[in-house]
Amino acid sequence: MMTSTQYSSAYQELHRLFTRLSRFDHLSAISGWDMQTMMPPGGNKARSEALAELSVLRHQILTDRNTGELLDRAQQETLEEIDRANLREMRRQYDNAVLVPDSLVEAKSLAGARCEHAWRTQRPANDWRGFSVNLREVVKLSREEAQIRANALGCSRYDALLNLYEPGMRSSDLDRIFGDLKTWLPDLLQKVVAKQQQEPCLIPQGPFDVDSQRKLGLSVMAMLGFNFDGGRVDVSAHPFCGGVPEDVRITTRYNEKEFLTALLGIIHETGHARYEQNLPREWLDQPVALARSTAIHESQSLFFEMQLARSADFLKIIRPLIVNQFGEQPALAEGNFIRLNQRVKPGLIRVDADEVSYPAHVILRYEIERALIEGEIEVEDIPALWNEKMLSYLGLDTTDNYRNGCMQDIHWTDGAFGYFPTYTVGAMYAAQLFHSASNALPNLNQAIAAGDLSGLFQWLQQNIWRHGSRYSTETLITNATGETLNPRYFRQHLENRYL
Amino acid sequence: MMTSTQYSSAYQELHRLFTRLSRFDHLSAISGWDMQTMMPPGGNKARSEALAELSVLRHQILTDRNTGELLDRAQQETLEEIDRANLREMRRQYDNAVLVPDSLVEAKSLAGARCEHAWRTQRPANDWRGFSVNLREVVKLSREEAQIRANALGCSRYDALLNLYEPGMRSSDLDRIFGDLKTWLPDLLQKVVAKQQQEPCLIPQGPFDVDSQRKLGLSVMAMLGFNFDGGRVDVSAHPFCGGVPEDVRITTRYNEKEFLTALLGIIHETGHARYEQNLPREWLDQPVALARSTAIHESQSLFFEMQLARSADFLKIIRPLIVNQFGEQPALAEGNFIRLNQRVKPGLIRVDADEVSYPAHVILRYEIERALIEGEIEVEDIPALWNEKMLSYLGLDTTDNYRNGCMQDIHWTDGAFGYFPTYTVGAMYAAQLFHSASNALPNLNQAIAAGDLSGLFQWLQQNIWRHGSRYSTETLITNATGETLNPRYFRQHLENRYL
Ligand SMILES: [Zn+2]
Numbered sequence: 001m002m003t004s005t006q007y008s009s010a011y012q013e014l015h016r017l018f019t020r021l022s023r024f025d026h027l028s029a030i031s032g033w034d035m036q037t038m039m040p041p042g043g044n045k046a047r048s049e050a051l052a053e054l055s056v057l058r059h060q061i062l063t064d065r066n067t068g069e070l071l072d073r074a075q076q077e078t079l080e081e082i083d084r085a086n087l088r089e090m091r092r093q094y095d096n097a098v099l100v101p102d103s104l105v106e107a108k109s110l111a112g113a114r115c116e117h118a119w120r121t122q123r124p125a126n127d128w129r130g131f132s133v134n135l136r137e138v139v140k141l142s143r144e145e146a147q148i149r150a151n152a153l154g155c156s157r158y159d160a161l162l163n164l165y166e167p168g169m170r171s172s173d174l175d176r177i178f179g180d181l182k183t184w185l186p187d188l189l190q191k192v193v194a195k196q197q198q199e200p201c202l203i204p205q206g207p208f209d210v211d212s213q214r215k216l217g218l219s220v221m222a223m224l225g226f227n228f229d230g231g232r233v234d235v236s237a238h239p240f241c242g243g244v245p246e247d248v249r250i251t252t253r254y255n256e257k258e259f260l261t262a263l264l265g266i267i268h269e270t271g272h273a274r275y276e277q278n279l280p281r282e283w284l285d286q287p288v289a290l291a292r293s294t295a296i297h298e299s300q301s302l303f304f305e306m307q308l309a310r311s312a313d314f315l316k317i318i319r320p321l322i323v324n325q326f327g328e329q330p331a332l333a334e335g336n337f338i339r340l341n342q343r344v345k346p347g348l349i350r351v352d353a354d355e356v357s358y359p360a361h362v363i364l365r366y367e368i369e370r371a372l373i374e375g376e377i378e379v380e381d382i383p384a385l386w387n388e389k390m391l392s393y394l395g396l397d398t399t400d401n402y403r404n405g406c407m408q409d410i411h412w413t414d415g416a417f418g419y420f421p422t423y424t425v426g427a428m429y430a431a432q433l434f435h436s437a438s439n440a441l442p443n444l445n446q447a448i449a450a451g452d453l454s455g456l457f458q459w460l461q462q463n464i465w466r467h468g469s470r471y472s473t474e475t476l477i478t479n480a481t482g483e484t485l486n487p488r489y490f491r492q493h494l495e496n497r498y499l
Numbered sequence: 500m501m502t503s504t505q506y507s508s509a510y511q512e513l514h515r516l517f518t519r520l521s522r523f524d525h526l527s528a529i530s531g532w533d534m535q536t537m538m539p540p541g542g543n544k545a546r547s548e549a550l551a552e553l554s555v556l557r558h559q560i561l562t563d564r565n566t567g568e569l570l571d572r573a574q575q576e577t578l579e580e581i582d583r584a585n586l587r588e589m590r591r592q593y594d595n596a597v598l599v600p601d602s603l604v605e606a607k608s609l610a611g612a613r614c615e616h617a618w619r620t621q622r623p624a625n626d627w628r629g630f631s632v633n634l635r636e637v638v639k640l641s642r643e644e645a646q647i648r649a650n651a652l653g654c655s656r657y658d659a660l661l662n663l664y665e666p667g668m669r670s671s672d673l674d675r676i677f678g679d680l681k682t683w684l685p686d687l688l689q690k691v692v693a694k695q696q697q698e699p700c701l702i703p704q705g706p707f708d709v710d711s712q713r714k715l716g717l718s719v720m721a722m723l724g725f726n727f728d729g730g731r732v733d734v735s736a737h738p739f740c741g742g743v744p745e746d747v748r749i750t751t752r753y754n755e756k757e758f759l760t761a762l763l764g765i766i767h768e769t770g771h772a773r774y775e776q777n778l779p780r781e782w783l784d785q786p787v788a789l790a791r792s793t794a795i796h797e798s799q800s801l802f803f804e805m806q807l808a809r810s811a812d813f814l815k816i817i818r819p820l821i822v823n824q825f826g827e828q829p830a831l832a833e834g835n836f837i838r839l840n841q842r843v844k845p846g847l848i849r850v851d852a853d854e855v856s857y858p859a860h861v862i863l864r865y866e867i868e869r870a871l872i873e874g875e876i877e878v879e880d881i882p883a884l885w886n887e888k889m890l891s892y893l894g895l896d897t898t899d900n901y902r903n904g905c906m907q908d909i910h911w912t913d914g915a916f917g918y919f920p921t922y923t924v925g926a927m928y929a930a931q932l933f934h935s936a937s938n939a940l941p942n943l944n945q946a947i948a949a950g951d952l953s954g955l956f957q958w959l960q961q962n963i964w965r966h967g968s969r970y971s972t973e974t975l976i977t978n979a980t981g982e983t984l985n986p987r988y989f990r991q992h993l994e995n996r997y998l
């Protein structure tokens with residue numbers, strides 16, 4: 001569908017330049033993956049320096065005056081639609097990179113590294129006072145960066161940061177979406193928890209040996225269409241999906257006491273991986289082939305993990321694989337196994353949250369980080385706000401529990417303000433996409449129950465994966481589902497599954 | 500001992516430039532290692548392109564006119580001895596890179612890749628005719644390159660290529676050394692074979708499971724002082740030592756039927772690794788910290804594998820580790836185990852050769868490749884020469900057996916003419932170094948027998964490892980042993996061990 005056209009033009013020069021950048025990005029991605037999975041501790045300093053050197057080089061090439069001139073000239077050239085989309089994505093990378101002075105980029109990167117490094121010991125020590133000193137510096141520099149971007153884009157500071165992760169989305173959109181969520185989610189949550197208290201749920205008894213867990217993960221990845229000729233799965237402290245589209249590296253973490261976290265983690269990362277593995281192959285060295293956005297990426301992982309894998313039909317088909325590895329036990333009986341994977345239990349920790357309480361974690365963070373970036377609150381106001389919102393949204397007390405409260409996430413330490421909302425926006429896209437796929441594939445439930453996922457994957461390939469960044473998120477989703485982001489489908493999904 | 504001095508000068512600029520290059524080399528090394536050990540096949544094309552892009556960038560920065568000017572200016576500056584050595588190594592890299600036009604580098608790289616790729620199927624098919632077509636092109640381009648280098652250096656073509664692997668060594672040196680070898684080695688070989696025919700030698704019976712082999716390898720690496728905080732061991736089709744000095748990656752290959760090849764391979768690569776892990780730490784981002792040469796590198800691996808590990812004393816101390824993994828059996832009884840590891844048996848394949856017959860393989864290749872590069876013979880003359888020399892040096896017939904004759908090695912396919920001699924020169928350096936270490940450490944044999952290798956490693960650290968490329972090979976060896984390369988010690992070693 002996408003075919004490359006030859007231009008002897010400014011655009012053609014840009015094409016070559018971005019090919020070059022994508023090759024440098026390839027080496028960064030693989031070396032970054034190695035750092036998390038293979039590298040012995042002693043390699044850390046040299047590796048960090050090597051990666052920083054390449055990122056400086058990339059930044060220099062991208063923000064060179066020549067690149068800006070080529071972009072201006074290419075704008076005047078006659079281009080095919082796909083090339084015009086590619087040019088738009090080139091310009092977006094350039095604009096994002098060129099706006100912020102190198103000195104600020106460096107200062108923010110240093111402050112972020114310092115804050116994150118200290119956080120790794122401050123969090124277990126519950127040391128909010130120590131942490132807040134570093135965080136203040138990160139917030140100060142993030143506000144500076146946001147202000148510069150806001151001036152250029154003509155929007156608010158927070159919107160300028162949000163735009164880096166989810167191009168085109170504004171906080172007014174989030175206010176509308178999250179405002180709606182807040183009208184029905186707390187009530188739904190209460191009902192689900194009350195209902196599930198009536199249903200006993202057994203916990204599988206281990207140990208579950210790591211090699212069997214690995215084999216189980218591989219068989220589920222195969223079932224989900226992971227291409228092992230262009231990717232692999234390894235172990236890291238924090239699971240992620242990395243590498244490059246031609247060679248996707250997902251990771252998980254095993255625990256002998258419990259296998260479901262690793263397994264569902266693998267399914268989640270496989271969703272990310274299939275998106276990467278099916279980005280438009282002929283354009284892989286160009287910006288237009290990159291995944292559309294953070295929220296769309298997360299929509300694919302949550303489509304796999306939440307929409308598909310936690311459905312009763314899918315749980316029924318993977319149950320035999322699990323029993324095959326670990327033998328039968330009452331907790332793995334069909335009914336209990338489904339209840340186990342659909343259990344809802346509000347807790348303090350976001351990454352451990354079920355899909356019903358997860359949005360509360362996100363909304364809380366969104367409200368706080370937005371106010372922080374806009375200058376409506378200061379770092380010292382965070383703990384009280386956190387407690388207040390945790391109590392109001394999930395009924396949990398976090399007073400003085402910084403460690404499992406406002407210090408639990410890595411995102412703010414690095415200044416990644418604007419990232420959190422994409423988790424819940426991604427969950428909503430996932431629900432909306434699954435709804436449309438169900439309409440397009442009338443016998444979907446039967447197909448899933450029969451282990452035939454090909455229709456579902458073809459639908460995703462047709463509607464999401466193969467488009468890369470060709471369309472804006474809004475157009476992509478409208479083409480796929482007939483409308484822009486509509487939180488109704490997420491609500492419907494939760495009500496259908498949990499009530 | 501080595502301390503860095505600050506200059507605001509041309510030298511200082513060069514220092515920064517080479518730091519930058521070393522960081523790019525870091526990413527190439529790790530991505531190259533990944534390619535051999537981790538990468539799924541589908542990643543090959545994108546990885547090759549990414550690595551080529553970085554190597555083009557490296558070449559551009561290194562051969563930039565500015566680098567040449569800085570080198571000229573730095574030559575006039577007052578520098579400490581260590582900095583002057585560093586400058587010499589910078590200049591060597593620059594001269595080697597700048598001499599050959601980019602078009603020739605590219606043509607040779609393409610012809611080499613084509614020849615190597617086809618060789619992978621031509622070798623098993625015994626297809627000399629097909630192979631020789633590609634090899635002719637590689638030889639033609641290698642002669643061109645050699646001629647350009649020879650003109651600049653004022654030496655013969657072959658010497659110009661040899662200089663890339665073993666700076667300062669000439670074919671007249673090799674003629675002298677190998678000429679001497681040829682006067683006594685055939686006779687020695689015959690005597691050893693005749694002697695060993697009287698001694699029965701049992702072969703250990705497997706299977707030897709891979710996980711036990713891996714554990715055995717790790718325990719021997721630990722005994723040999725491998726620093727696991729700055730390195731690891733993995734599996735690849737062709738064992739190598741890669742990565743960077745801060746993070747050394749060695750590989751091996753396991754075979755359930757037989758464990759000694761993998762184990763001795765690990766010991767060999769650990770020798771390479773300890774050299775890398777002990778290069779001067781404060782200079783790691785500079786050319787002066789690089790390993791001295793291919794032959795010196797090989798001398799370290801052969802010091803570990805041949806001088807140390809195949810000695811009766813060492814074999815006695817690792818035998819219990821082996822029995823611990825695989826249990827007792829007659830072939831692992833002390834006497835048999837030592838005979839097994841010191842068995843001499845002339846064969847067709849270089850990589851499988853014992854240390855007595857190995858030099859014959861090298862001399863044969865040296866004589867052929869030198870004549871080839873100097874234009875005294877052509878590609879079509881190789882098989883007859885190979886047969887003649889194989890018969891004369893090892894008494895083996897290779898008529899029409901191209902696969903296990905002149906098509907067995909990868910080196911020529913890539914145009915790596917000048918590399919082969921470094922194997923045997925390395926073996927000679929290893930013997931000479933071990934002899935000096937034995938003189939310096941009077942109770943060495945007892946120490947080895949008691950499992951105390953610290954004195955030996957200190958001696959290597961003091962005399963070889965910590966110097967990197969500070970001295971020429973000649974100075975390095977003279978400082979360590981009191982004389983330049985002297986093949987006498989190699990002969991002595993072989994006679995002592997095998998007669
Ligand atoms: Zn995710």
Ligand SMILES: [Zn+2]
Pocket residue numbers: 767771797800
């Ligand atoms: Zn070696």
